[in-house]
Amino acid sequence: MAGEQKSKAKMEQAKGKAKETVGRAVGNERLEAEGRADQAKGDARQAKEKTKDVFKH
Template sequence: MSASEKAKAKTEQAKGKTKEAVGGAVGNERMAAEGRAEKSTGDARQAKEKAKDAFKS
């Protein structure tokens, strides 16, 4: 996994998790949904990079 893509994935996951928690805490469902979507994007990016690494070996 390239370092920059790995960092992007981790950042997206962390931002999404934070946004989801804050949105849930203040009762803002839209913010919570955006957080879940961002976290999912980070998860997908991480999975893609892991798959690329598996085929390199």
Template sequence: MARNQKAKAKAEQVKGKAKEATGRVAGDKRLEAEGRTEAARGDARQAKEKAKDTFKH
């Protein structure tokens, strides 16, 4: 299960960074902000999974 969550976190980070870059190129501030938010959510999810792994072992 943890592997699945880690993959989701990484996918969310990548998707967010792509949205942010697209928004920056297109000049769309809303899309850029949405991408930053999504990437941050992926970062938080990844940090949570790493913390769970630390306490698991």
């Protein structure tokens, strides 16, 4: 389960970065903001998983 959550976090971060980059390239502020939000979600998920790992060991 933890591995699945970690990969979801990486996917969200990558998807967010791509959206942000495309949004910036085409001048679409909404897409750029969505990208930053997706990245933040991925960062939060990753931090949660790291915290879980710390308490497991």
